[in-house]
Amino acid sequence: MRSLLTICFVMASVLSASAQQSVDDRLREAGERDQQVRLKLVEAQQRGQVDSLLYYAEQMVRIDAENQAVVAELIRVDVPDALSEEAYDAIFLVVDHAYLDYQRRYFRTLSRAAEQGKIARSSMATLRDRMLMRRNRKQVYGTQTVGHTTIVEGEQVQQQVNYVWPIKRVRKVEERRTEVGLSTMQGQAEAHEKMGYRLVWDRRLSVREFRLLTEREE
Incomplete structure (x- = not known):
């Protein structure tokens, strides 16, 4: 048995x-x-x-x-x-x-x-930011960008430009990123450059202003 x-x-x-x-x-x-x-x-x-x-x-x-x-x-x-x-x-x-x-x-x-x-906590931070962006709200960790392809002036060369979606309480963003294991915003910009993208971050923009800016770029 x-x-x-x-x-x-x-x-x-x-x-x-x-x-x-x-x-x-x-x-x-x-x-x-x-x-x-x-x-x-x-x-x-x-x-x-x-x-x-x-x-x-x-x-x-x-x-x-x-x-x-x-x-x-x-x-x-x-x-x-x-x-x-x-x-x-x-x-x-x-x-x-x-x-x-x-x-x-x-x-x-x-x-x-x-x-x-x-x-990973960094993954959850990314997901949270993406959900906030889709609801037209400021993100928390600065992981989300909106991309546009532009023509470099005077040249027939396309360049991908990614704009950082507005961030809530932006002065604390580096601290929040560190807490969840994300690199600095500068590190994020460098990572974009390695992939052939230029990262643009205007800390002052509201969601409405950001949308107006990126719509003009289209």
Whole structure:
């Protein structure tokens, strides 16, 4: 009898581990697809390939919808335990790139996961900023930008310019960024430059003024 119980326990453990691995694999695949299509989109944008840009934009919408369905299936109550770092990152990416109602649905769940160390605090700061921006409110950590492609004067060269969305209590932004593990705003600007983008940050702008400015740039 004891041997039978032992066998049943071992089988249950194996099945549980297999199921967990399947969850991990599906999430990591979702994360890879999320990043790959966005990389293709950026490459097409930098090369000025309009047809490719439209194609990958459509692919991104489709992939995002499929990934959101995967996360919705796997996260019914809480973020699962014992997943890989890549799987947890994928959960964040899928929610971060989703529409606002989807983000709201999972924000508290991901916040609990961040408190448990499953998801980075910097990731939650990014998600919070994105949700605020979509609601036309000032962001908290300065992670969100609005991009525009401009023609360099006197040259037939396109340049991507990213404008920092207005920040709430801007004098404290560096302190808040440090608390959640984000780099400085200067570090963020340097990261943009490495990707071929110029970052513009006007600390004085309200959301309304920012919108008027960026609309004129279009």
